[in-house]
Structures are given as structure tokens and as C-alpha cells.
Amino acid sequence: MSPLLFSAIVFTMGCYITAMALALLRLVRGPSAQDRVLAMDLICTIAMLILMVLAIRYRSAMYFEAALLISIFGFVSSAAMAKFLLRGEVIE
Numbered sequence: 001m002s003p004l005l006f007s008a009i010v011f012t013m014g015c016y017i018t019a020m021a022l023a024l025l026r027l028v029r030g031p032s033a034q035d036r037v038l039a040m041d042l043i044c045t046i047a048m049l050i051l052m053v054l055a056i057r058y059r060s061a062m063y064f065e066a067a068l069l070i071s072i073f074g075f076v077s078s079a080a081m082a083k084f085l086l087r088g089e090v091i092e
Contacts (some may be wrong), residue, residue, distance in 0.1 A: 001057075009053055009056070009057050012053055013053060015052065016046050016049055016050050016053070019042075019046055020043055020046045020047075020050075023039045023042040023043045023046065025040070026038075026039040026042075027039035027040060027043065033085055034085060036080065037081045037082065039083065040077070040078070040081075041074060041078045044070060044073070044074030044077075044078075045071075045074065047070055048067045048070045048071045048074070049067075050084070051063045051066050051067040051068050051070065052064070055067070064079065070092075
């Protein structure tokens with residue numbers, strides 16, 4: 001691996017960890033339920049991006065599959081929480 005790619009990966013992971021810490025802070029301190037749902041969705045997206053960077057770093061397709069699963073579960077959970085916040089029930 002080239003030194004430029006390694007330093008880019010380290011910088012990217014540092015930015016993602018900072019963003020995840022800020023989103024976790026919003027998840028804990030959020031003034032409303034909508035803020036908490038948005039923060040959880042952002043944490044899920046950042047986790048998917050971290051797995052994508054790890055897939056590039058280790059040259060493994062298994063990380064891409066895990067990132068796909070995380071993105072699918074994140075979308076479904078965000079849609080369910082949005083429906084619950086709007087109507088008060090998930091399954092009609």
C-alpha cells in the first residue's frame with residue numbers, strides 16, 4: 001500500500017470517528033425524538049462508510065457485504081421509526 005493511500009485512510013477514519021462522536025452526542029442530548037432518529041441514521045451511515053474504507057484498506061469483499069447489510073437495516077429502521085413518530089404505530 002502506498003504511503004499516500006495509507007495517510008488518506010488514516011485521515012478519513014479520524015474524520016469518521018469524529019463525526020460519529022458528534023452524532024452520538026446528538027443522540028444522547030437531542031431535544032426531540034426526530035433529532036435522535038436522524039442521529040441514529042447518521043451513525044448507521046458512518047458505520048457503513050467505515051466498513052467501506054476498511055474494505056479498501058484490507059482488499060476484502062466481505063466488508064462490502066457487511067456495509068450493504070448495515071445500510072439496508074439502517075434504512076428499514078429509519079423508515080419504521082419515522083412511521084412510528086408520525087402515526088404512533090408501526091404495523092397497521
